[in-house]
Amino acid sequence: MKIYDRYSDKEMADFGLKGTLPQHVGIIMDGNGRWATKRLMPRPVGHRAGMEALHVIVRESHRLGIKALSVYAFSTENWKRPMQEINALFSLLTEYFEKEIDELNANKVKIIVLGDLSPMPEKVKNAMNKAMERTKDNDGLRFCIALNYGGRSEILRAVKNVSASGVDPEKIDEKLISDNLYTAGLPELDLVIRTAGEQRLSNFMLWQAAYAEFVFTNVLWPDFDPEEYRRCLIEFMKRTRRFGKVVE
C-alpha cells in the first residue's frame, strides 16, 4: 500500500521501501508537559495541545488505511502524578471523545479501550463506554486508547483469567494468553513510535511489542504532525523484519 497517492511503485522502490505500511501502530504520546513548560505554561495546556495532535493523527491513520492504532494515554504509573494534572487529563479525554465521536463513527472507526476503567471517574467511564458501545460494529480503523493501562497488569489479568477458566496447564499456549489480553483479535503490533526523545516502553504493550519495530523521534507529542508521522512510517518501511529467519 502506498503512503501517498503521488508516489509511484518505482518511486517507492527508489526510496528503498521494502515493506508495506504497518497494520498496527502503537504510539507513546510523550512530551506534553515539556511542550507546555517550554512556553511557561501549566502542563495541562500541553495535554490540551496533545489532544489536537491526536485528532489529526487519528484522521491521518484512517486516511492511510492503517488497520489499528493504539495510543498510550494514561499509564498505571501515571497515578503518581499530582491529582490536579490527572483530573485535567481525564477532563480533556472525556471532552475529546464527546466531541469526536460523531466524526469517528461516521468514518467507521471502532473505539476500543485497553486498560482497566473501573477506578476511573464516572464521567470518563461513561464517555468511554458510550464511545465503545456506539462504534462496536464499525469495521474501519481500530482506534485503541490505552487508559489506566500497564503491560504487566494486562499480562497478569490474562493469566488470572486463564487460570480461573480451569484450563489444563498443558493446554496453555501463547494464543490463549494473547486471546485474554485487551488487544485480543487485533492485528500484531508492527510499529511503536515514541515521541519526545525518550527511548523506553514505560510498560506499554510488553507482550505485543515482542517483534515490533521501534521509531523514536525527538518531536514533542503536541508538535507531532502528519509529516512527522510519514517520516516514522517511511523509517518503518525501510526496515528488514526477520522474525528470527535468515532474510537476504
Ligand code: IPE
Ligand atoms: C505525555 O506527556 C502524556 C501523558 C503521560 C499522559 P507527559 O505529560 O509525560 O509530558 P512530559 O514527558 O512530562 O514532557
Ligand code: IPE
Ligand atoms: C508514558 O509516558 C505514558 C504515556 C504516554 C501515557 P510517561 O511520561 O508517563 O513515561 P516515563 O515516566 O517518562 O517513563
Ligand code: MG
Ligand atoms: Mg512523559
